[in-house]
Amino acid sequence: MTNERRAxxxxxxxxxxxxxxxxxxxxCFERNTAPSGAKSxxxxxxxxxxxxSWPMPTQPRIRGPVWETNRxxxxxxxxxxxxxxx
Amino acid sequence: MALNRKIAYIDLTTGTVxxxxxxxxxxxxxxxxxGLDAYLLYNHIKPGxxxxxxxxxxxxxxxxxxxxxASASSRTHVAAKSPLTGYFxxxxxxxxxxxxxxxxxxxxxxxxxKAAKPVYLWIHNGEIEIRDASKVWGKGVRDTQxxxxxxxxxxxxxxxxxxxxxxxxxxxxxxxxxxxxxxxRTGMGAVMGSKNLKAIAVRGTMDIKIAHPAEALExxxxxxxxxxxxxxxxxxxxxxxxxxWGATNSQGLVRTRNFQLNQLDESDAIEPEEFEEHTFxxxxxxxxQVHCRARYVIPxxxxxxxxxxxxxxxxxxxFAGEPGCRxxxxxxxxxxxxxxxxxxxxxxxxxxxxxxxxYEKGILTDKDTGGLDLSFGNEAAVIEMIHRIAxxxxxxxxxxxxxxxxxxxxxxDSIKYQIHVKGMSALHSDDxxxxxxxxxxxxxxxxxxHLRSRPAIDLYHLPEPVLRQIYGQPVPYEGPLTSDxxxxxxxxxxxxxxxxxYMAVDSLGICKYHTIFLGPNFPNFEEWSKLLYYxxxxxxxPLDIWNVxxxxxxxxxxxxxxxxxxxQEDWLVDRYFDEPTKLGIPKIRGRVIDRDKLHKLIDEFxxxxxxxxxxxxxxxxxxxxxxxxxPSHQL
Numbered sequence: 222m223t224n225e226r227r228a229x230x231x232x233x234x235x236x237x238x239x240x241x242x243x244x245x246x247x248x249c250f251e252r253n254t255a256p257s258g259a260k261s262x263x264x265x266x267x268x269x270x271x272x273x274s275w276p277m278p279t280q281p282r283i284r285g286p287v288w289e290t291n292r293x294x295x296x297x298x299x300x301x302x303x304x305x306x307x
Numbered sequence: 308m309a310l311n312r313k314i315a316y317i318d319l320t321t322g323t324v325x326x327x328x329x330x331x332x333x334x335x336x337x338x339x340x341x342g343l344d345a346y347l348l349y350n351h352i353k354p355g356x357x358x359x360x361x362x363x364x365x366x367x368x369x370x371x372x373x374x375x376x377a378s379a380s381s382r383t384h385v386a387a388k389s390p391l392t393g394y395f396x397x398x399x400x401x402x403x404x405x406x407x408x409x410x411x412x413x414x415x416x417x418x419x420x421k422a423a424k425p426v427y428l429w430i431h432n433g434e435i436e437i438r439d440a441s442k443v444w445g446k447g448v449r450d451t452q453x454x455x456x457x458x459x460x461x462x463x464x465x466x467x468x469x470x471x472x473x474x475x476x477x478x479x480x481x482x483x484x485x486x487x488x489x490x491x492r493t494g495m496g497a498v499m500g501s502k503n504l505k506a507i508a509v510r511g512t513m514d515i516k517i518a519h520p521a522e523a524l525e526x527x528x529x530x531x532x533x534x535x536x537x538x539x540x541x542x543x544x545x546x547x548x549x550x551x552w553g554a555t556n557s558q559g560l561v562r563t564r565n566f567q568l569n570q571l572d573e574s575d576a577i578e579p580e581e582f583e584e585h586t587f588x589x590x591x592x593x594x595x596q597v598h599c600r601a602r603y604v605i606p607x608x609x610x611x612x613x614x615x616x617x618x619x620x621x622x623x624x625x626f627a628g629e630p631g632c633r634x635x636x637x638x639x640x641x642x643x644x645x646x647x648x649x650x651x652x653x654x655x656x657x658x659x660x661x662x663x664x665x666y667e668k669g670i671l672t673d674k675d676t677g678g679l680d681l682s683f684g685n686e687a688a689v690i691e692m693i694h695r696i697a698x699x700x701x702x703x704x705x706x707x708x709x710x711x712x713x714x715x716x717x718x719x720d721s722i723k724y725q726i727h728v729k730g731m732s733a734l735h736s737d738d739x740x741x742x743x744x745x746x747x748x749x750x751x752x753x754x755x756x757h758l759r760s761r762p763a764i765d766l767y768h769l770p771e772p773v774l775r776q777i778y779g780q781p782v783p784y785e786g787p788l789t790s791d792x793x794x795x796x797x798x799x800x801x802x803x804x805x806x807x808x809y810m811a812v813d814s815l816g817i818c819k820y821h822t823i824f825l826g827p828n829f830p831n832f833e834e835w836s837k838l839l840y841y842x843x844x845x846x847x848x849p850l851d852i853w854n855v856x857x858x859x860x861x862x863x864x865x866x867x868x869x870x871x872x873x874x875q876e877d878w879l880v881d882r883y884f885d886e887p888t889k890l891g892i893p894k895i896r897g898r899v900i901d902r903d904k905l906h907k908l909i910d911e912f913x914x915x916x917x918x919x920x921x922x923x924x925x926x927x928x929x930x931x932x933x934x935x936x937x938p939s940h941q942l
Contacts, residue, residue: 231776232533236828238773241538247557248892250768269892271557274580276545280538284580286557288572291892298893 242279247271248291255281269294308516309375309843310334312414314942315435317428319502320361320420324435329414333942334845336933338852339414340370341397342814342859343942344386347417348395349862350938354869358390358494359476359501361421367467367507368415369405370816374515374593375842376523378531379818381406381593383467383484389493390501391478391654391709392730394867395752398481398495399813401592402488404509407465411511418502427455427466427506432513440505447471447647448483455508466508470649472697473500477707479654483646487600487616488592491651493731493753494709518844526841530821530830535596539826543599544589548620549579551825554766555736559891561624562737564631564683565664566726566882569737570890577627577635582618585639590616597820603639609690610640618642618652624735625656630663631683641693648697657732658706658713659692661725670719677701728755729876739888740898741765743798746908750802750877752863758819760806764827765792777823778804781832781849793894795904799911810856811835858932861924864916865937874922877909 243252246264255262255273259281263270270287286292313326329343337343344366356362366386373380383405389396408414412433425440442458443451448470456464465484472480473496480496481489490496499505517523534540542550555561559570575581585606591598605613618626618638626641627633645652665671666681673679679702681688695703705713711730714722726733731754738744743765744757751759764777774788778801787797805823808831812822815835822829830838832849839845839852847855883900890896913920917928929935 230830230833231780232823232828232830232834235773235776236533236536239536239538239828245768247554248894272575276542276550280541282542282550282553283557284553284578285575292572295891295893295896299896302893 244281244283247283261287308518310371310845312369312409312412314415314417315413316417316419317435317437318420319418319422319426319437319504322437324437326413326435327942329942331845334371335847335851336855337859338371338814338855340368340373340382340384340814340816341386341399342810342855343415344368344384344397345395345859345862345866347415347942348386348388349866350940350942351417351419352388352866356388358388358393358396359497361419361502363388363498363501365418365495365498365502365504366415367408367418369409370814371414371845372838372842373816374406374409376517376520376527377594377815377817377838377842378527378534379592379595379597379821380816381595382813382816382818383408383490384813384816385482385490385495387495387498388870389753390476390497391494392754394729394754394870394872395863396493396495396498397753398490398492399758400482400484400488400490401595401818402465402484403593404465404467404484404488405816406593407509407511409511409515410513411509412513416507418504421501422503425503425505427504427508429459430507430509432511443505444474445471448649449486449647451506452485455506459508461510464508464510466506468506468649469496469499470647470697472648472650473497474505475697475699475707476500477650477696477699478709478712479651481649481651483649487646489646489652491653492756494651496649517842519841523838523841526837530834530838531596533828533830533834534821537826537828540597540820543820543825544597546579546583547589547599547601547617549582549601549618549623551620552579552623556628559888559895560737560740560766561628562726562733562735563628565629565660565724566737566886567664568890569739569888569895571628571631571633572890574627574633576633577623577638581635585635592818595818595821599820605639605643606636608636608640610643613643615639615643615646617646621734622652622656625652626689628735629656629660630685630689632686632689633684634686637686637689641689644690644693644697648693650693650697653734654709654732655693655696656735657726658696658710659689661710662692662702662706663688664724665717665721668724670717670721671702675702723881726755726880726882728879729753729872731755733757737888739883739900740895741792742795742900742904742908743792743801745879745883745900745905746798746912747802747805749879749905750909750912752860752867759809760802762798762801762805763824765798765801767827768792769827773827777827781853793898795901795908799908800915803912803915806860807853807856808832810860811852814855814859815839854932858934861929861932861934862937864918864922864924865934868923877922879905
């Protein structure tokens with residue numbers, strides 16, 4: 222048929238890069254994994270902490286921040302940045 | 308065959324009905340659903356008509372793949388001139404209505420005039436009747452549907468109805484099918500109410516003949532695998548669209564306290580995982596394997612024990628984030644009320660949060676609110692204001708008029724605190740850190756709209772090569788693209804590309820959650836080309852489908868320009884530029900949209916569109932798309 226273009230579509234090609242079981246830190250976007258069933262996770266790259274939930278047994282998701290930790294880290298980073306700008 | 312469904316012209320003033328076939332030539336130009344509706348609206352509405360008068364035209368349609376073997380082919384589109392914005396009015400919803408409309412023999416309804424008394428349409432196997440609706444006028448959405456099914460003696464009937472809000476012409480009233488399928492944004496329910504049209508009931512048993520059934524089945528299996536294998540689909544199948552909240556609120560990408568803060572901290576109680584405890588399984592729309600519709604019973608409070616469906620991500624923002632509430636029961640009850648009154652969640656939440664900020668600033672007082680404490684975080688006030696808006700009582704009557712008219716009535720600088728574009732409230736997302744998202748809402752045809760051109764995947768930090776694969780087809784693009792969502796580079800192309808993607812999917816009648824909206828690896832133009840051929844026999848390349856989208860988007864723009872739209876309205880309110888974000892992760896704090904850079908993005912966006920510097924399509928653009936003779940009155 223005339224619609225045939227190529228064996229693999231863009232969606233199929235990009236899907237090959239899927240990383241099941243991994244999730245990105247929502248601060249630094251580093252791709253991480255966590256022990257199965259873990260309720261929280263500290264990003265080894267940036268130190269931000271996240272509360273996790275497990276919609277599937279092998280796939281965690283970030284439920285929300287550990288509020289106190291992330292607020293403190295964000296305020297420290299902002300203060301450092303402001304100081305640097307001055 | 309799948310293309311033999313008809314278009315019906317229904318005049319409620321005279322009570323006449325006329326049905327015609329839809330030529331294949333028109334299909335190739337506009338497909339169906341929103342695409343063909345763009346053509347019909349531009350052709351059937353005279354410039355400057357009163358959106359709530361009999362000269363407005365209400366369009367109801369199915370996408371061209373609806374009811375076929377294509378997955379998630381469930382979408383119903385409704386269009387008219389909007390009583391909220393005065394521009395292109397349009398809404399799109401899932402459920403089972405438009406497949407049933409096709410099984411009953413019709414793809415498009417063009418509803419004109421105004422009935423002398425309340426009526427509903429009864430459409431069944433090629434027949435259309437106009438029936439008395441006086442018994443259901445005054446009823447809520449779910450009671451109306453049940454009463455019509457009882458009256459017609461068929462519990463398989465699907466009905467699109469308005470609730471009390473539509474009858475009262477709340478300018479952001481929805482059309483609704485079943486309990487929760489909401490045709491929201493731009494007030495199509497108010498248009499229906501203005502025509503004394505309470506409902507459209509459909510039932511059909513007419514087969515849709517698939518052009519190449521074996522290939523269609525086989526190919527759809529492949530597409531379904533692509534969709535269900537995605538992590539976002541699996542999360543949605545468990546938590547519904549609420550799952551988005553975890554990512555956006557964690558970073559600081561949600562508007563709270565109207566537009567004063569950008570994160571609802573310490574809000575664990577409204578996270579989707581908490582909501583999951585009150586659900587009992589997920590449901591799906593027609594032909595969908597993702598099943599993102601949560602079913603729940605309200606656990607306590609005034610509405611304890613009431614069953615409903617949802618809430619969506621939008622509702623958690625509207626009834627928790629924006630008014631600064633942290634109570635899950637309030638979200639569930641508010642979601643139930645807007646469903647049954649038939650009102651747009653986003654607009655209701657936006658208007659209430661705006662009123663709360665006005666109350667905080669003393670622009671509204673207890674005298675204006677009738678003694679109601681409109682402080683942020685007052686959950687009872689949110690519930691009460693929903694009732695008042697739907698019934699148009701007191702301050703609710705003013706808020707029912709939408710952002711611009713309400714601000715004009717209240718005066719005293721109240722407009723400064725409205726978060727809208729073109730007179731339509733924005734989603735609760737805070738787009739100050741994300742220029743692509745800001746550009747999308749600034750330029751969308753409906754107003755501040757996250758469903759017209761938003762490159763939501765821009766928030767995923769995707770590697771540039773992946774972005775190039777996605778955004779480099781079916782039209783080659785070699786300009787800049789960046790993984791950083793706070794950057795301005797390349798965002799104009801992403802918004803332009805998504806605009807064509809969403810128009811295409813809305814014209815096919817497939818759900819946006821089955822294309823590149825929340826996930827990067829979803830079917831798009833290439834898959835649609837094959838689905839179209841196997842299901843309908845229409846031979847169209849990915850580029851042909853892209854051009855359908857271009858054509859239809861162009862007509863939406865032309866409609867808006869004809870109604871008086873100017874370049875100045877492709878813009879954001881001052882707070883996006885002048886008030887920096889305060890909360891969230893470090894990269895999000897202190898963000899505003901840069902005026903000069905947004906101007907540049909808009910200029911680039913106009914350039915991709917083939918518009919001049921004033922945002923008007925150039926003659927050569929119209930000629931290239933075959934639109935130079937519109938309106939052509941071919942249908």
